[in-house]
Amino acid sequence: MITVEQKKIEEITEMTKDVERLLVLGCETCAAISFAGGRRQVEELCAALRLARADQSIRGEITGDSVARQCEPEFIDMASDKIKESDAVLSLACGAGVQLIAERFPDKIVFPGTNTTFLGVTEKMGLWTERCAGCGNCLLDKTAGLCPIARCSKQLLNGPCGGSMNGKCEISKDVDCVWQQIIDRLSRLDQLDKLSEIFPVKDWTPAGHGGPRKLVREDLKS
Amino acid sequence: MLKNKERSVHYAPCKAACPILTDAREYIQLIAERRFPEAFASIRGLNPLPRIVGRICTHPCETNCKRGQLEAPIAIAALKRFASDGAWADQVWKPRIAGPTGHKVAVIGSGPAGLSAAHDLAVRGHQVTIFEALPVLGGMLRVGVPEYRLPKAVVDAEIKAVLDLGVMVKTEVKVGKDLKPSDLSDQGFEAVFVAIGAHEDRKLGIPGEDDLEGVFSAVAFLRAVNMHDRPPVGGKVAVIGGGNTAIDSARSVLRMGAESVSLLYRRSREEMPASPEEVEEAGEEGVDISYLTAPIEIRGENGRVVGLTCIRNELGEPDAGGRRRPVPVAGSEYTLDVQTVICAIGQIPQSGLFAEDFEIAERGKRIHVAEDGSLITSQSPFFAGGDAVTGPATVIRAIGAGKQAAVSIDAFLQGEPIPKVNMGESGQTPRLPEAIIEKSKQFDRCGRPTLDVAERLEGFEEVESCLSEHAATREALRCLHCYLGARIDPDKCISCLTCVRVCPLGIPEANQMGEVVIDPVECQACGLCVVECPVRAIDIGFNRRSKMFKEIEAAAATTEEGAATLVGFVDLYGNFSAADMTQLKQDYPNILPVPVFGLRRLDTVDIFKAFGLGAAGVFLARAPGETDPFPETAGRVDRVVNYTHELLASLGKKPEQLALCDMPSEGIIDHAWFEDWLKQIG
Numbered sequence: 042m043i044t045v046e047q048k049k050i051e052e053i054t055e056m057t058k059d060v061e062r063l064l065v066l067g068c069e070t071c072a073a074i075s076f077a078g079g080r081r082q083v084e085e086l087c088a089a090l091r092l093a094r095a096d097q098s099i100r101g102e103i104t105g106d107s108v109a110r111q112c113e114p115e116f117i118d119m120a121s122d123k124i125k126e127s128d129a130v131l132s133l134a135c136g137a138g139v140q141l142i143a144e145r146f147p148d149k150i151v152f153p154g155t156n157t158t159f160l161g162v163t164e165k166m167g168l169w170t171e172r173c174a175g176c177g178n179c180l181l182d183k184t185a186g187l188c189p190i191a192r193c194s195k196q197l198l199n200g201p202c203g204g205s206m207n208g209k210c211e212i213s214k215d216v217d218c219v220w221q222q223i224i225d226r227l228s229r230l231d232q233l234d235k236l237s238e239i240f241p242v243k244d245w246t247p248a249g250h251g252g253p254r255k256l257v258r259e260d261l262k263s
Numbered sequence: 264m265l266k267n268k269e270r271s272v273h274y275a276p277c278k279a280a281c282p283i284l285t286d287a288r289e290y291i292q293l294i295a296e297r298r299f300p301e302a303f304a305s306i307r308g309l310n311p312l313p314r315i316v317g318r319i320c321t322h323p324c325e326t327n328c329k330r331g332q333l334e335a336p337i338a339i340a341a342l343k344r345f346a347s348d349g350a351w352a353d354q355v356w357k358p359r360i361a362g363p364t365g366h367k368v369a370v371i372g373s374g375p376a377g378l379s380a381a382h383d384l385a386v387r388g389h390q391v392t393i394f395e396a397l398p399v400l401g402g403m404l405r406v407g408v409p410e411y412r413l414p415k416a417v418v419d420a421e422i423k424a425v426l427d428l429g430v431m432v433k434t435e436v437k438v439g440k441d442l443k444p445s446d447l448s449d450q451g452f453e454a455v456f457v458a459i460g461a462h463e464d465r466k467l468g469i470p471g472e473d474d475l476e477g478v479f480s481a482v483a484f485l486r487a488v489n490m491h492d493r494p495p496v497g498g499k500v501a502v503i504g505g506g507n508t509a510i511d512s513a514r515s516v517l518r519m520g521a522e523s524v525s526l527l528y529r530r531s532r533e534e535m536p537a538s539p540e541e542v543e544e545a546g547e548e549g550v551d552i553s554y555l556t557a558p559i560e561i562r563g564e565n566g567r568v569v570g571l572t573c574i575r576n577e578l579g580e581p582d583a584g585g586r587r588r589p590v591p592v593a594g595s596e597y598t599l600d601v602q603t604v605i606c607a608i609g610q611i612p613q614s615g616l617f618a619e620d621f622e623i624a625e626r627g628k629r630i631h632v633a634e635d636g637s638l639i640t641s642q643s644p645f646f647a648g649g650d651a652v653t654g655p656a657t658v659i660r661a662i663g664a665g666k667q668a669a670v671s672i673d674a675f676l677q678g679e680p681i682p683k684v685n686m687g688e689s690g691q692t693p694r695l696p697e698a699i700i701e702k703s704k705q706f707d708r709c710g711r712p713t714l715d716v717a718e719r720l721e722g723f724e725e726v727e728s729c730l731s732e733h734a735a736t737r738e739a740l741r742c743l744h745c746y747l748g749a750r751i752d753p754d755k756c757i758s759c760l761t762c763v764r765v766c767p768l769g770i771p772e773a774n775q776m777g778e779v780v781i782d783p784v785e786c787q788a789c790g791l792c793v794v795e796c797p798v799r800a801i802d803i804g805f806n807r808r809s810k811m812f813k814e815i816e817a818a819a820a821t822t823e824e825g826a827a828t829l830v831g832f833v834d835l836y837g838n839f840s841a842a843d844m845t846q847l848k849q850d851y852p853n854i855l856p857v858p859v860f861g862l863r864r865l866d867t868v869d870i871f872k873a874f875g876l877g878a879a880g881v882f883l884a885r886a887p888g889e890t891d892p893f894p895e896t897a898g899r900v901d902r903v904v905n906y907t908h909e910l911l912a913s914l915g916k917k918p919e920q921l922a923l924c925d926m927p928s929e930g931i932i933d934h935a936w937f938e939d940w941l942k943q944i945g
Contacts, residue, residue, distance in 0.1 A: 050913045069798050074759045079797035081866075088871035093914045095875075107798075166764045 042162070043071040043135045044169045045078060045155040047086070054093050056152045057131055061100055063090070064127035065154070066120060066142070067107035068134035075169070077155050078133025080107050086133070086154070101128075111138025117145045124149060160191075177247025177254065183235050185226035190248075192219035198240035200224075275745040276692040277324035277339060282663030283309060287324050287339045288745060292805075294342055295739035296858060297841040302346040307356045311382040312375060312421045312662060315404060317344025318727070319413050321538055321657045327692045329743050329784075333700060335708035338730070338738050345735040360428060361388035366676045369394060369452040371438045374402020375658045376458035376649030378425050379665025380672075385428035387673050392452070393430060396437035399490070402460050403650075404658070406486040407508070409515045410723040415489070439616025444645065454644040454672045457617065457630060458665065461610035461650040462486075467503065471561030472606065477568030478561060481512045481607030488515050498602030501571045502526045502550075503558050505535040506655070509607035510542065513550045516605065518720055524550045525599060529557040529576055529589045540711075544726065547716055555589065559596065561604055571599045612651040621645050627654045636684030637671045638664060646672055693784045702768050703787070704892050709738040732840050740836060740890075747804030748786025749793055751779055755800035762792035762801060767893045789893050790864035806860045812872060818855050819876040829854045829880045830873035834862050837886035837926040847931050856931075861886075862900040863893065867907045870921060880944045882922040884932055919943045 057063050065083050073079025087105040094101060106123050108116040111134035117124075124130055124142070129150040132139040135157040143151040159171035174191040180198075181188060190196050194212050201220035204211025208221040227233045245251070277287035286305065293302035306313045320340045328336030346352070366389045370377045373395040381391045399405050401418045426432065436442055447455055464480035472478060479494060481504065487494045500521040502513040505528035513524045526545065528535055531554050535542065546552065555576040562570040574596045576589035614623045614630050622631040622641035630647040633639050638646045648664030650656055671681045712728045713719075719726050730738065751762070751771075758777030770786055773779045781792075781801075788805035815830065822828050829851070833839075835858050847854060855878070859865065862883050873881045883900060891897055900923065908918040922940050927933050 050910060054914075069755075069757055073757055073797040076797050079757075080755075080799040081797045081868075084799070085866070085868045085871065088868050088875055089910055089914060092871060092874055092916070096915060163760075166761065 042074050044158045044161050045072050045075045045135050047077040047155050060129040062102050062128045064123050064130045065105045066130055066132050068111045068138050069107055070110045072134050083107055117141055184223045185230055187219050187223045189219055273746055276327040276329055280323040280327035282660045291739045291742045299349055300351040303352045304356050306346055311379050313347035314417050315421055317347050320659050329692055329745055332695045333703050334705050337742055338709055341730050345730045348729045358386055360386055364388040367452045369447045369455045372458035372460055373400040374460045376661040376665040379662040380456045380668040381430045382425045383666050383669030385430050391430045393432045394436045394438050395434045398435050406489045409511050411726050414725050444620045454675055456668045457647040458649045459612055459651045461612045461655050463611050463613050465609040467606050469560055471563055475563040475568050476566055477603045479605045481508045481605055482610055484605055496603045498522055500524045500603040501599055501601040502605045504607030507537050507541055510537045510545050512605045512607050514545055517548055518723055526550050526552045527556040528554055534586050568602055568604055571601050571604055610655045629654055637681040638668050699768050699785050706741050709734045744788040744805045746783055748783055748788040749781050749801050749803045752800045755798055757798050761795050765791050765795045767895050791896055794866045827853055827879040830878040831856045832883045833858050834886035835860050836890040838929050839931045843930050863896045870907050880920045884924055884926045886926050
């Protein structure tokens with residue numbers, strides 16, 4: 042999932058203070074799972090913003106709504122009535138969703154209500170951790186299912202650096218050294234010999250370093 | 264009543280087991296909410312004799328109650344009595360009587376079946392006359408059940424409520440003898456409900472039964488006791504039989520100075536039909552119960568009973584009724600030294616009175632009625648119900664028959680087809696898995712407040728008293744709210760697994776495609792998944808937040824402009840009485856109390872709702888920890904309050920305006936704390 046975190050309310054109220062009719066639009070996939078932008082959070086945020094406006098005597102009306110995913114144009118369009126009736130939209134989706142609204146409704150002001158962070162997994166309720174950097178050339182077969190691009194602070198590809206101490210990264214004792222974990226797991230799987238395969242210099246183009254990426258499937262284009 | 268309804272698999276187990284489909288779940292919830300007048304109204308709307316039923320019902324609802332799979336079933340009958348005995352009862356419920364239809368109906372017999380039929384027919388606007396053979400009304404409620412179980416003052420009050428609907432009564436008229444059934448139509452009665460009960464004792468058929476002094480038949484004996492004729496019983500007494508009538512006889516005769524009482528039953532304890540509570544109390548009072556014992560001869564001298572010869576039995580093959588047949592053990596005869604023998608081996612209706620008017624069954628001389636459940640006999644317009652049709656049964660079944668008769672007769676009088684009734688069985692209550700039983704916190708069932716044995720035997724004072732408000736409230740809070748639990752809307756569910764993770768009982772199950780189901784039998788409606796779901800995909804039938812919001816809005820609308828409202832979310836699991844709540848509202852008229860079944864049900868948005876309606880302050884009153892049925896969720900309200908405090912601070916509001924307080928061991932709020940808080944928020 043993409044993890045998103047709702048922006049601090051002070052930032053949101055500041056962003057939207059001049060908006061009269063504000064639409065708070067939620068997203069029922071990643072943002073909902075992150076407890077940042079699903080229906081429950083839309084309801085809560087609308088109530089908070091109304092309270093803030095009442096106290097500060099700010100004029101205007103807050104409407105809340107939600108769609109299944111803000112990364113699909115059809116779903117954005119289904120909210121078009123509400124979007125058109127608003128003076129601005131506060132999107133609680135990830136950055137992709139915010140941009141798609143702006144693209145479908147280029148005359149509408151769109152604000153981001155969340156900070157999009159990483160691709161990760163739920164470890165338990167309330168704790169998500171980064172796992173994938175979207176590098177576009179997955180090498181997890183060589184590293185026993187542990188990603189050194191996403192989880193090594195230096196994105197090293199050929200083993201730990203000298204700063205790896207007692208299984209921890211030199212930047213913080215709270216950060217595990219993923220290379221230690223890779224070595225441990227390769228040993229467990231009896232695949233340590235994979236370490237002797239040296240990674241060549243990485244082409245970072247698929248990772249986005251060469252510019253914004255696109256994924257095209259000719260077999261699916263109608 | 265039943266009409267065309269099939270017993271639904273979605274009725275709560277208590278309702279499904281009840282012959283009149285009482286919504287016990289509803290009135291139990293109202294008691295838990297301290298809304299006692301409404302609890303009574305819920306009961307009285309369907310049951311015309313609640314104070315009687317609350318005392319002597321065999322409560323099949325309790326046998327079915329799902330709580331019984333944890334520690335013990337809810338004391339549903341005792342709660343019915345609590346709601347019906349209370350001072351509020353008479354003031355709140357007024358029946359709505361339909362306009363007069365002009366139809367006249369005769370009811371023969373003023374026992375529970377007759378009274379219920381009369382009540383429901385009168386409510387529908389028909390003119391009812393009850394014909395009663397005895398000089399007093401009530402049938403077995405008056406002349407059968409002893410005073411110490413059912414005070415006649417209670418019977419009088421319940422009967423008066425029925426008669427107050429405009430029902431006419433003719434006592435000391437025995438239809439079939441003083442008046443022929445066919446005469447009734449001459450008198451203008453267009454339909455007749457025969458509810459004569461079963462008031463004739465079966466005979467033992469042993470020597471000495473008919474000609475000795477000191478031998479009594481139970482029905483005649485109990486009738487005499489209840490009519491205040493003191494039958495001459497004394498010395499050592501033997502009571503023969505194993506039903507409630509036998510126990511009633513035994514316990515009554517103990518109170519009348521008998522030296523000792525032995526009850527002889529021909530089968531074992533497991534087969535004994537008497538209510539377990541009755542058997543237990545009889546034992547406590549000193550009745551000596553002898554199982555697998557049968558009488559073979561009553562011995563007399565000078566025309567008086569001097570002894571009872573008995574024989575021991577052993578259990579053989581089951582008989583037609585399914586119970587194991589008792590077989591005498593040869594050579595095991597012995598003689599009991601007794602001076603009084605009471606025979607209580609069963610009752611039959613005096614249906615011979617009607618042999619020429621409609622069909623009487625062979626078995627037990629019961630009045631035959633149609634298979635379709637309409638209660639019509641072989642001869643229209645005669646209907647019949649209660650013990651006269653079923654043989655000796657229970658009060659609640661008789662009430663069910665009376666209510667059914669009213670439905671059938673009403674249709675009949677309107678010229679409409681008599682509705683076919685589905686008499687399907689209610690079915691077994693589904694079993695809870697072991698894992699759920701283990702994870703469920705145990706709360707003991709309330710005790711039965713009874714007189715101690717010495718006091719009981721001094722006379723016929725009522726043995727069991729009504730539950731206290733405190734006991735009734737705690738008992739009602741044990742209810743598991745069957746079938747009112749969480750339901751996932753599959754169209755909204757995003758398979759985030761939050762409900763799976765937060766449920767204290769581990770009930771939601773997800774398959775690998777992310778379809779999540781919540782078993783409606785297992786769910787105890789705690790409300791946690793409902794409030795945690797990030798997409799609000801879960802609805803619940805119990806303590807719905809939408810209803811709570813409406814109540815807050817409605818109450819806020821009636822508050823004066825400018826009055827500083829304080830919204831207080833009060834945990835119903837706390838130890839407070841209805842009077843405490845009234846007192847709180849009197850002491851602080853600007854508090855808007857919002858009762859909830861556990862603070863775990865609340866979310867930030869509920870607190871904001873209160874502030875949004877203009878509340879100057881919001882407090883959450885938390886019940887003592889030991890009352891929480893889901894203790895592992897106790898931390899949630901702290902997290903919600905902390906989070907909301909931060910949010911309020913970020914919005915520039917004073918965080919003190921939101922407070923979480925602990926309820927005192929008794930009462931709703933700690934006054935010192937409250938006054939302090941009021942000062943803090945200004």
